Amino acid sequence: MATILVVDDSASLRNMVVFTLKQRGYDVVEAADGQEALSKAREAVCDLVLTDVNMPIMDGILLCSELRKLPSFKFTPILMLTTENSSEMKQKGRAAGATGWLVKPFNPETLLSTLKRVVR
Amino acid sequence: MSIDLAQFIPTFLEESFEGLEVMESGLLNLDTEDAETINAIFRAAHSIKGGAGTFGFTDITDFTHVVETLMDELRAERRAFTDTLKNLLLSSVDCIRLLLEAARDNTECNDPQVDQVFKQLEMVLAGGEVVLTHADNEKADSTHNLSSENDNLPENVSSAGEINNSGWHIEFKPAQHLLMTGNEPILMMAALAECGEFLVHACTANVPALLDLNPEELFLVWDMDLYSDCDEAVVREVFEWVEDDCELTITPIVDDNRAVNSQSDSLFQEHLADFQNPQGDVPVSVQDEAPVAATITTESVAPEASVSITAAERAEMSSVAKSQDNVRKSQSDAGSIRVGIDKIDGLINRVGELVITQSMLGQVGSELADLEHPAVDRLNDGLLQLERNTRDLQEEVMRIRMLPISFVFNRFPRLVHDVSSQLGKEVELKLSGEQTELDKTVMEKIGDPLLHLVRNALDHGLETPQERVAAGKSECGTLDLNAYHQGGFIIIQIKDDGRGLDTQRIREKALENGLISSDQVLSEADIHDLIFLPGFSTAVEVNGLSGRGVGMDVVRRNIESLGGHVSVTSEAGIGSSFTVTLPLTLAILDGQLIKLQQEAYIIPLVSIVESIWVSAEALNAVAGQGRLFLFRDEYVPVIHLSSLFGFEEYSKDFSSSLMVIVEGGGKKAGLIVDELQGQQQVVIKSLETNYKRVDGFFGATILGNGQVALILDVASLIKMGLDNANKKQPRRHKNNDEAQQMKVRV
Missing domain, CATH: 1.20.120.160 (HPT domain)
Known part of the structure; x- marks a missing residue:
């Protein structure tokens, strides 16, 4: 089963996402900010990254462009979890190399059905 | 609740x-x-x-x-x-x-x-x-259900009337860099295929010659027909993340002429396999040979691959999906089950017997090894496998009983909070290694001793904020609880950054209570160790382990009854650290096999300090103390096990004996044995359950040859040995009679 890196500074949302993913059998690596995520990404092979945008220390956009610099993350889907569905946000994400976005709040079913489009 | x-x-x-x-x-x-x-x-x-x-x-x-x-x-x-x-x-x-x-x-x-x-x-x-x-x-x-929906789809659609199309025709021309965004066309198509009958034509016309082909880029264009009553928005949603990176046209399919090319199904599977891994696995075995590459190119450009997922396949897919759902469901249901501990113990017991049988067979196998028979080799191979599988099985079964130590640790945050506020101290509790696993029985029995150690650290170890500031430390004291595995043991450390043990006071107190004599020279570590001696604590023993009034001797006794030991290191003004070492399980033990008069015994490996040859000259007779041996600047009492167990052929000949230096109950002793044999894992059989408690023995085990071996309880043996030595008269120990009887019964 795929390994998913979940990055969010809000523990409650992260827990919900992690719980949902684990229930579905995915392996999950957690990080509370971009910096932590980046160091974990260097250690573990991930098949998908789900990251919040607004986070302390390193935000999701920067994380995304940093990840794309790693050879092992060249093709890895990176989804941004965002509260705003603006085209400006999407543009920023796309420029950083994001694969797609998920607009918060979302329920576990949406999350899982959306994931199927980018991860096996 | x-x-x-x-x-x-x-x-x-x-x-x-x-x-x-x-x-x-x-x-x-x-x-x-x-x-x-x-x-x-x-x-x-x-x-x-x-x-x-x-x-x-x-x-x-x-x-x-x-x-x-x-x-x-x-x-x-x-x-x-x-x-x-x-x-x-x-x-x-x-x-x-x-x-x-x-x-x-x-x-x-x-x-x-x-x-x-x-x-x-x-x-x-x-x-x-x-x-x-x-x-x-x-x-x-x-x-x-899904499949009937598909079979009846055309009728449904036409009868619905309000739906004027039978599906969607999708032309999807992704940008070459699409893969680099992390999007994956094959998965998007799989998502579409879930909506209905799905036909895909891959157009390979834009694929460059192999030499020019950049495997990281995408050159395919797809024509897709989705026969489904789903809304256009559903289709659009699938392409939501790539709409800026592709040319996409979605048009309704009005007519119902579907060409289902079932022959291309296998083709689809092949292409699917290709698509699965778009980034790397392009067959580039051709290297630099241009002509060959050219022929391949013409071939690969040739016909448009037409693929479809038929209704039957879809039905199969959905049933697979359903069965996966079921599996998933049963998995989540089976995530944990509650099983009576007796069932697990029964299992462990059974596996224990299996281990004994296996080691018995192993011995037979090695005895047969000299025979020149082809079957012997095969037998030994099989026995080797049996051994491996038995070991794995045993490990797995033992793991069932394993629980993370957080079950014990979780009690402490509340306790530390309550006690520290009661005492007016500021304490930060740091827990680490909570996920370290150990046997449930050990866990149940270690809770109280740990509680006592933690209370002790809070009570006596850590100072009040005023005292801490005066000593130049931060107001808030730290209590570290750490657990980790080391070898077959779990190590639990309780460390505080308080005032440390007061060696002067301990010495005075020990003198007061007659535990040491005034002329005894003791190292700092020896003095620290005194706190574990019975009678050191002046407090009155209250009920069991209320956390107060129980001496450290009880803590040590409880830990040693689990086959572990506890030690302390301390530095004045810096803090103290108690280290508890416990076996991971009470069912198996690493033992040293010894022989006394042809009888096998097991000494727990954890108790053994060293095994040495000694000569008679090294043994000094001291009046009233039996014999002593100078072991690294320390006189340790010598216990002749044969004599202690009362074997008839007792010999006083100490010349060149094998001595095992053991430690238990805070004391060291040298045990004279006849023979040292291998180290092995033994399955512990309780004496209490199978016979009755026998002083000096921890339990028994059955060896590979079916023989019963008693496991020595080192701490109580040392005590017995010292008592006996004082009587100076070798006598037949009644325990041996009991042990013999027990061997008959087990």
């Missing part, structure tokens, strides 16, 4: 079904914008959602939440009530009923209608006016 919510579920279901009826009749009669009826529907949805949330039916909560939100918008007149909306809401009622029925029957609702309606509701909420008008159609046939 937890309340079993399950008892309220029947009531909840009853209420909810009533609520659905209210919703249904309300919706049917809602011709005009009747505020009271809308309110009633809203309230019904709201209470179903609330109840479902409480009882953990998240699917119902999620579904009803959307309905509720929609009703709320209607109620606030932010949305006009239309017939399409009414139909959608009515089919939502059906879906909620399906979900409730599933909840009632303890099954999972796999009806695709639920997801479909849910998506439509969400779409409506997201601001789209598009409401799929075929919802009524769907509702009429709520028992339909």
